[in-house]
Amino acid sequence: MKYMLMIYASEADESAMKPADIQGLMQAYTAYTEALAKAGALKEGERLRPISDATTVRVRGGKTEVLNGPYAETREQLGGYYVIDVPDLDAALSWAARCPSSSYGTIEVRPVWAM
Amino acid sequence: MGDVGASAGAAGHAAEAAARRSYGKLVAFLAARTRDVAAAEDALSAAFESALRDWPASGVPASPEAWLLTAARRSMIDAARRRRTHDTAAPDLLLFTELASDEAEQRAIPDDRLLLMFACAHPAIDRSVRAPLMLQTILGFDAASIASAFLVAPAAMGQRLVRAKAKIKQAGIPFRLPDADDLPERLDSVLEAIYASFTEGWSDGAGTDARRRNLAEEGIWLGRLVAALLPMEPEALGLLALMLHAQARRAARRDVNGDYVPLAEQDPQAWDHALIDEAEALLRHASTLGSIGRYQLEAAVQSAHVIRRLTGRADWAAIVQLYDALAALTGSPVVALNRSIAIAELRGAAAGLAALDVLADEPRFVDYQPYWAARAGLLERTGRVTAADDAYRRAIGLEADPAVRRFLQQRRERLPAS
Numbered sequence: 139m140k141y142m143l144m145i146y147a148s149e150a151d152e153s154a155m156k157p158a159d160i161q162g163l164m165q166a167y168t169a170y171t172e173a174l175a176k177a178g179a180l181k182e183g184e185r186l187r188p189i190s191d192a193t194t195v196r197v198r199g200g201k202t203e204v205l206n207g208p209y210a211e212t213r214e215q216l217g218g219y220y221v222i223d224v225p226d227l228d229a230a231l232s233w234a235a236r237c238p239s240s241s242y243g244t245i246e247v248r249p250v251w252a253m
Numbered sequence: 254m255g256d257v258g259a260s261a262g263a264a265g266h267a268a269e270a271a272a273r274r275s276y277g278k279l280v281a282f283l284a285a286r287t288r289d290v291a292a293a294e295d296a297l298s299a300a301f302e303s304a305l306r307d308w309p310a311s312g313v314p315a316s317p318e319a320w321l322l323t324a325a326r327r328s329m330i331d332a333a334r335r336r337r338t339h340d341t342a343a344p345d346l347l348l349f350t351e352l353a354s355d356e357a358e359q360r361a362i363p364d365d366r367l368l369l370m371f372a373c374a375h376p377a378i379d380r381s382v383r384a385p386l387m388l389q390t391i392l393g394f395d396a397a398s399i400a401s402a403f404l405v406a407p408a409a410m411g412q413r414l415v416r417a418k419a420k421i422k423q424a425g426i427p428f429r430l431p432d433a434d435d436l437p438e439r440l441d442s443v444l445e446a447i448y449a450s451f452t453e454g455w456s457d458g459a460g461t462d463a464r465r466r467n468l469a470e471e472g473i474w475l476g477r478l479v480a481a482l483l484p485m486e487p488e489a490l491g492l493l494a495l496m497l498h499a500q501a502r503r504a505a506r507r508d509v510n511g512d513y514v515p516l517a518e519q520d521p522q523a524w525d526h527a528l529i530d531e532a533e534a535l536l537r538h539a540s541t542l543g544s545i546g547r548y549q550l551e552a553a554v555q556s557a558h559v560i561r562r563l564t565g566r567a568d569w570a571a572i573v574q575l576y577d578a579l580a581a582l583t584g585s586p587v588v589a590l591n592r593s594i595a596i597a598e599l600r601g602a603a604a605g606l607a608a609l610d611v612l613a614d615e616p617r618f619v620d621y622q623p624y625w626a627a628r629a630g631l632l633e634r635t636g637r638v639t640a641a642d643d644a645y646r647r648a649i650g651l652e653a654d655p656a657v658r659r660f661l662q663q664r665r666e667r668l669p670a671s
Contacts, residue, residue, distance in 0.1 A: 141425075225425075225427070227426050227427060228427050228432075228435070229427075232432070
């Protein structure tokens with residue numbers, strides 16, 4: 139089954155990290171992504187630019203509204219995602235637990251709607 | 254399965270007997286292969302309907318279980334075909350392969366009930382629905398019976414169960430044993446749900462409600478299954494020991510007139526000594542596995558109570574110690590309440606009452622009968638008649654079981670005039 143791991147963490151906390159910690163985190167992400175790929179679980183994954191770079195669009199009554207900023211102001215923000223293909227929820231949860239941001243942020247695990 | 258039970262006649266009885274024996278096994282078998290619990294249940298209820306139609310005419314088959322499985326598989330495949338006609342004519346090959354009948358297999362249908370239990374008690378399933386889900390999928394209770402046992406509106410319970418089954422399917426909750434790392438925590442949810450089923454059945458003190466009595470027995474049955482399949486898990490053994498201890502004293506809770514008999518006044522000869530011996534052996538084995546837990550401690554409390562059959566007196570010092578450990582482990586106010594009662598036995602009613610006074614502000618005790626009954630008893634023993642009378646009145650007002658209510662009323666009436 140395919141699952142999306144959505145990585146939520148506080149951008150404010152991340153930007154306050156020491157350079158050495160950031161470097162450690164990046165290395166951990168490289169290793170994690172490699173491990174996912176080697177296990178044959180990785181479909182795709184990207185890091186997202188911060189919410190200050192986000193723009194939201196909606197069309198209401200035929201009128202397009204473009205707004206600066208993210209969909210919702212939250213304490214933790216969506217900062218990246220992986221799409222993985224694994225046998226079941228337990229496997230997805232165990233990958234989510236190993237995601238480097240799970241130790242300070244939150245990983246939401248969502249099954250992809252099978253079409 | 255209420256409709257199954259309602260049908261009269263030998264075929265109806267045979268179908269009901271097969272349902273009781275095989276329901277969970279067949280649901281587990283079908284669900285583990287399709288991950289679709291609701292579809293497995295629908296297919297089985299269709300199979301039971303066919304049984305009620307066919308068996309009176311053609312006779313009860315030699316293996317009702319195999320017959321039901323074949324009928325359920327056919328019904329599941331038909332349902333899958335009907336769903337498929339909308340988008341594509343291609344059969345769901347996987348489903349057909351998984352469900353394809355196999356002669357050898359039918360002689361011994363694999364038991365996947367433990368896997369189904371782990372799916373029902375998965376952390377992705379809301380805690381409050383885990384025990385109801387197990388009762389429905391493994392034991393075949395309908396939503397209305399479960400709702401009344403758990404004091405929830407039937408419609409709300411039905412909705413929760415539907416949602417939980419959809420989650421098992423859509424979120425990909427597995428039908429397999431958890432990894433070693435996750436096992437203790439996952440097992441804890443399974444044990445909690447089994448114990449919830451057991452206590453729901455146990456609360457029918459008179460044993461008159463066949464369905465609820467069945468619930469306690471089925472709880473023990475589930476406990477035996479888990480203990481047999483995971484014999485090195487001390488808490489699984491501890492829970493089984495706890496339930497067996499309680500079951501051993503089931504009959505002794507009522508006298509010949511159907512009146513309630515409190516534990517301290519029960520005749521040890523009325524206890525089931527074989528069950529007690531089995532519980533003690535389980536507990537001893539659990540204690541060698543090097544990890545103490547809630548269920549082992551609670552079973553040990555039972556053990557210290559029934560030592561009375563050998564020594565003539567419960568080991569109250571041990572009971573207080575065990576409740577101390579349980580209180581430290583769980584922080585439960587109910588444990589603290591039981592501890593107060595044990596302290597009263599060990600050091601006198603005044604000491605017990607002092608321990609109970611500490612709990613007076615616990616909001617859960619406002620409508621908790623055992624608290625008021627314990628309080629009434631201790632107030633009575635310390636000669637505070639007016640306060641005891643008040644406490645008895647509250648306990649009586651909170652009790653649902655007529656026999657216990659009668660007992661409390663008799664205690665209240667025998668209070669000396671203040």
